[in-house]
Amino acid sequence: MPHLKVQMAGISMDSPLVLASGVLGVTASSMRRVVDHGAGAVTTKSCSIHPRKGHPGPCIIPYEHGMINAVGLSNPGVDAVVNEIRTYRDECQAPIFASVFAGSVEEFGKVTRRIAAGNPDLIEVNVSCPNVQSEFGAPFGASFEDTAAITRIVKKNAGKIPVAMKLTVHCPSIGKMAKVCEDNGADVITAINTVGPGMLIDVGVKRPILSNKMGGVSGAGIFPVALKAVWEIHRNCNLPILATGGVSNGNEAAQMILAGAHAVAIGSAVYNRGVEVFQRVNEELLEVLELHEMERLDDLRGGAHE
Amino acid sequence: MNEQMQTFPVVEVVEHNPTLKTFYFKVKTPVKPGQFVLMWLPGLDEKPFSVSDQKRGRLEITIKAIGPFTKKAMELEPGDRVGLRGPFGRGFEVQDNALIVGAGCGVAPVRFLHETAKRMEVNTTLLIGARNSAEVLFKDQYVDEGATIVTDDGSLGGKGLVPDRVREMLASGSYSTICASGPEVVLVALRNIAKEHNLPVQLSFERYMKCAIGICGQCCLDGSGIRVCVEGPVLTHEELEQVTELGLPHRDATGQRPEKPGICQA
Numbered sequence A: 001m002p003h004l005k006v007q008m009a010g011i012s013m014d015s016p017l018v019l020a021s022g023v024l025g026v027t028a029s030s031m032r033r034v035v036d037h038g039a040g041a042v043t044t045k046s047c048s049i050h051p052r053k054g055h056p057g058p059c060i061i062p063y064e065h066g067m068i069n070a071v072g073l074s075n076p077g078v079d080a081v082v083n084e085i086r087t088y089r090d091e092c093q094a095p096i097f098a099s100v101f102a103g104s105v106e107e108f109g110k111v112t113r114r115i116a117a118g119n120p121d122l123i124e125v126n127v128s129c130p131n132v133q134s135e136f137g138a139p140f141g142a143s144f145e146d147t148a149a150i151t152r153i154v155k156k157n158a159g160k161i162p163v164a165m166k167l168t169v170h171c172p173s174i175g176k177m178a179k180v181c182e183d184n185g186a187d188v189i190t191a192i193n194t195v196g197p198g199m200l201i202d203v204g205v206k207r208p209i210l211s212n213k214m215g216g217v218s219g220a221g222i223f224p225v226a227l228k229a230v231w232e233i234h235r236n237c238n239l240p241i242l243a244t245g246g247v248s249n250g251n252e253a254a255q256m257i258l259a260g261a262h263a264v265a266i267g268s269a270v271y272n273r274g275v276e277v278f279q280r281v282n283e284e285l286l287e288v289l290e291l292h293e294m295e296r297l298d299d300l301r302g303g304a305h306e
Numbered sequence B: 001m002n003e004q005m006q007t008f009p010v011v012e013v014v015e016h017n018p019t020l021k022t023f024y025f026k027v028k029t030p031v032k033p034g035q036f037v038l039m040w041l042p043g044l045d046e047k048p049f050s051v052s053d054q055k056r057g058r059l060e061i062t063i064k065a066i067g068p069f070t071k072k073a074m075e076l077e078p079g080d081r082v083g084l085r086g087p088f089g090r091g092f093e094v095q096d097n098a099l100i101v102g103a104g105c106g107v108a109p110v111r112f113l114h115e116t117a118k119r120m121e122v123n124t125t126l127l128i129g130a131r132n133s134a135e136v137l138f139k140d141q142y143v144d145e146g147a148t149i150v151t152d153d154g155s156l157g158g159k160g161l162v163p164d165r166v167r168e169m170l171a172s173g174s175y176s177t178i179c180a181s182g183p184e185v186v187l188v189a190l191r192n193i194a195k196e197h198n199l200p201v202q203l204s205f206e207r208y209m210k211c212a213i214g215i216c217g218q219c220c221l222d223g224s225g226i227r228v229c230v231e232g233p234v235l236t237h238e239e240l241e242q243v244t245e246l247g248l249p250h251r252d253a254t255g256q257r258p259e260k261p262g263i264c265q266a
């Protein structure tokens, strides 16, 4: 019988599908519900040391080819997230990944130490969010030096918990960036974050719609960009890849795996296909395995590279 | 109107009192009673509001001024453009012989339900509760129509609390279901009363919302994880079964659950 079980950095998952950070990841019960609908693991919304309210609305706007968001990294603070992780553990077996962000290298170290207390299965380091530039400057993920320094301090403070570096395409070379993360001790590469930032204007009032004016673009429209990034990372570094960006069906998830991904995170597609999207993509992935008469996703992985 | 952003001019404003107004828009997109929209005041914020009626191609939104956004909304005049997106969520099902209860500022969604039932010639009973006569929304109409009204201080209709009055009504009459909107303490009391009487419920809840499209996770209920913006805001006994946070202060914009409830919940 073909199955969807995968291993990534020593983490066992019943399905390669992961709930992407920032989508339905505020509360333990919400994440458990996503697992009930077929996700192999979940990621918490990115958290910082102190709570943040985020930007006023509108902060998430769907459009023809996906959506654009500037939620502004709202979160209840790392200690509250540790409590959510503990509640989740009581309710649910599937692995939980904790996403963190910070405004300086030192702070990345600090927030990592605090989240490690919740003992998540993986710490995902968001060095790539485009929404808070004015406050934090360009994303750290645009600079090799910053990303290297953050990788080192996070690895040091994470103890035995594996670390994923979440990268942006908006850097000189995402393949080289992934290699930098590998050389500095990272265990997994997550790619990509939202693209842009982009903008939408209301013609009636002649103003940008998002209160932040600009925001990260996600969903169907960014899939080819994300896929090519995953391809390039696979050619440049040996770490397992958690692929994300525009995936909404089994065919696209299979493309990510063929490009080299170990696991595939889904975010925006929850809007188009509901929470049930995880179950459906699982079924569609099984059909791909059957098509090739394969037993496991490991046999598919990287298959598109010569 | 749809889930993407579009702006519409206000076509009429009706002032009930200085802190309570109904705004009219030309919106034909069909909305069900209990569903809600996001209203955008450009340059300020975007917030959720129930639709308080829709007829003859006009959509009504009734807003109570309680904070920065809703106070700014009181300044809206005909011709001003605001963003409207939606409709969002699952509304009420119109049911024959329903007891429809609106308490406090929760009258808007049940008003739409009651008006819809009337237009469909479905027989329902309306109970309106408020702190005092001045706080009774759509007072003139409801007094004219002979709706049952209770106020905490007896300044209009009977004196007493909504749950007590519902108990009396259930003792003397028979109803198919309770449909209600209002403060959560009232909703929880009605849920318990309905259980004692083996009656189904459709109760409309509020939670802090950002996206309204089921993505951000801000309005998910502890225990069940269901999203108030998509699976709600109107919920039944079955859907409330696993919920563990009823009556607690709502999570705020950060996702934290504060010690004290916000204004809307008091």
Ligand SMILES: Cc1cc2nc3c(=O)[nH]c(=O)nc-3n(C[C@H](O)[C@H](O)[C@H](O)COP(=O)(O)OP(=O)(O)OC[C@H]3O[C@@H](n4cnc5c(N)ncnc54)[C@H](O)[C@@H]3O)c2cc1C
Binding pocket: B036, B046, B047, B048, B049, B050, B051, B062, B063, B064, B065, B066, B067, B068, B069, B070, B071, B105, B108, B109, B205, B206, B207, B208, B209, B210, B233, B261, B262, B263, B264, B265
């Ligand atoms: C599904 C739904 C339907 C609603 N229908 C109506 C209605 O028909 N008429 C009406 O007057 N009000 C309605 N509200 C409440 C309305 O959204 C709030 O009054 C408004 O957001 C307050 O904003 P503010 O800036 O004036 O006040 P603030 O001072 O910012 O907030 C006051 C209180 O309003 C609530 N609130 C604030 N922001 C939000 C938010 N983004 N989402 C949900 N609640 C929030 C909180 O309880 C808060 O404590 C509804 C809310 C929901 C969730």
Ligand SMILES: Cc1cc2nc3c(=O)[nH]c(=O)nc-3n(C[C@H](O)[C@H](O)[C@H](O)COP(=O)(O)O)c2cc1C
Binding pocket: A020, A021, A022, A023, A045, A046, A060, A067, A069, A071, A073, A099, A126, A129, A166, A192, A193, A194, A217, A218, A219, A220, A222, A244, A245, A246, A247, A265, A266, A267, A268, A269, B215, B216
């Ligand atoms: C509303 C929203 C909020 C997001 N918040 C975060 C976040 O807090 N941290 C993060 O690393 N990525 C965040 N992302 C990015 C997603 O995790 C994902 O990388 C991106 O959306 C691409 O995947 P998708 O097209 O499947 O959504 C967010 C995306 C959306 C749509």
